[in-house]
Amino acid sequence: MKLAREVKVGPFILGGKNPVRVQSMCNTDTRDAEATVKQIKILENAGCEINRVAVPDMDAAKTLGKIKQAIETPLVADIHFDYKLALEAIKQGVDKVRINPGNIGDKAKVKEVVLACKDKGVAIRIGVNAGSIKELRKFPGQPNWTDEKWAEVMVGEALEQADLLEQLNFKDYLVSLKSDNLFRTVAACELLASKTDIPQHIGLTEAGSFLAGTVKSAIAMSRLLSQGIGATIRISLTEDPKMQVRAAYEILKALGLRQYGPNIISCPTCGRTQVDISGTVKALEEQIYSDKELIRLSTGKKIAVMGCAVNGPGEARDADFGIAGGRGEGLWFKKGEIIEKIPQQIWIKRILEEIKK
Numbered sequence: 001m002k003l004a005r006e007v008k009v010g011p012f013i014l015g016g017k018n019p020v021r022v023q024s025m026c027n028t029d030t031r032d033a034e035a036t037v038k039q040i041k042i043l044e045n046a047g048c049e050i051n052r053v054a055v056p057d058m059d060a061a062k063t064l065g066k067i068k069q070a071i072e073t074p075l076v077a078d079i080h081f082d083y084k085l086a087l088e089a090i091k092q093g094v095d096k097v098r099i100n101p102g103n104i105g106d107k108a109k110v111k112e113v114v115l116a117c118k119d120k121g122v123a124i125r126i127g128v129n130a131g132s133i134k135e136l137r138k139f140p141g142q143p144n145w146t147d148e149k150w151a152e153v154m155v156g157e158a159l160e161q162a163d164l165l166e167q168l169n170f171k172d173y174l175v176s177l178k179s180d181n182l183f184r185t186v187a188a189c190e191l192l193a194s195k196t197d198i199p200q201h202i203g204l205t206e207a208g209s210f211l212a213g214t215v216k217s218a219i220a221m222s223r224l225l226s227q228g229i230g231a232t233i234r235i236s237l238t239e240d241p242k243m244q245v246r247a248a249y250e251i252l253k254a255l256g257l258r259q260y261g262p263n264i265i266s267c268p269t270c271g272r273t274q275v276d277i278s279g280t281v282k283a284l285e286e287q288i289y290s291d292k293e294l295i296r297l298s299t300g301k302k303i304a305v306m307g308c309a310v311n312g313p314g315e316a317r318d319a320d321f322g323i324a325g326g327r328g329e330g331l332w333f334k335k336g337e338i339i340e341k342i343p344q345q346i347w348i349k350r351i352l353e354e355i356k357k
């Protein structure tokens with residue numbers, strides 16, 4: 001695989017040996033600047049580094065400047081069908097436009113978008129989704145292709161578009177090749193990486209619900225990331241976008257590519273448990289992963305939330321600190337050493353205080 005060339009998006013240099021950046025997409029009405037900014041701020045607090053918004057019409061395009069001014073992270077405009085929306089988005093100051101070669105129109109229109117991007121230093125993502133490739137229009141239903149054939153056609157369409165950008169001497173672009181099928185997605189991304197040094201935005205599309213989509217995405221993304229493929233990542237889930245950010249980081253964290261918050265070790269609970277371990281872990285994670293500062297301060301820390309004293313402090317001996325539950329209370333311990341008993345009501349408060357120390 002070739003090392004991807006570098007592309008600048010806002011403050012980030014993507015590709016090369018740079019960190020894989022986490023991206024998400026708002027599900028607010030972009031025309032409602034207030035709601036969209038509010039959601040982007042929540043995503044920024046969860047650690048999202050690049051935010052994309054849908055631009056379905058000219059009113060949405062004209063709102064982008066207002067949104068851009070109110071947020072800290074690079075803004076990506078997602079454009080389908082109408083190249084004029086892309087031109088307006090560029091005028092409004094977005095950092096990147098995502099266009100779909102399957103529906104953006106003829107070469108002259110794409111050329112106009114590219115020249116406007118060049119003029120303003122805006123990057124482009126050529127986003128190829130398996131469901132909207134031009135080749136599919138030749139078939140009444142779904143063609144009976146192998147994953148390799150899907151990959152070939154998807155990469156072909158991406159490169160056709162990329163050639164147009166290259167002819168205009170435009171290099172600041174990424175490509176994404178997505179499908180809801182993980183094997184097709186992996187085959188397509190691998191094929192592109194074997195042929196070119198174009199940096200890739202990776203992810204499945206329409207991956208599904210939180211659990212199913214995260215599992216599918218983790219399998220696909222680990223195959224790509226372990227080969228060095230992926231400059232940015234988005235885990236597309238039917239779920240709060242904040243959880244998409246979380247899922248992306250958990251994948252990167254598990255692969256040792258990024259750090260993100262603590263390593264929380266918690267027991268599965270059993271007949272000995274007399275406290276609410278699952279509720280405690282959920283509430284703790286909710287607080288940490290909604291606050292950039294708590295994420296930063298807790299990064300690299302190992303925190304234990306165990307159901308009982310039988311296995312708690314012993315099994316979690318290497319945790320920096322943690323709780324081992326009893327009946328409505330718990331043992332507060334540090335590095336395997338029991339410090340004191342504390343009531344369940346103050347567990348989270350105590351853990352957060354310890355993180356902030």
Ligand code: SF4
Pocket residue numbers: 267268269270271272273306307308309310311312
């Ligand atoms: S730590 Fe205790 S409560 Fe949790 S699973 Fe083990 S034995 Fe059960």
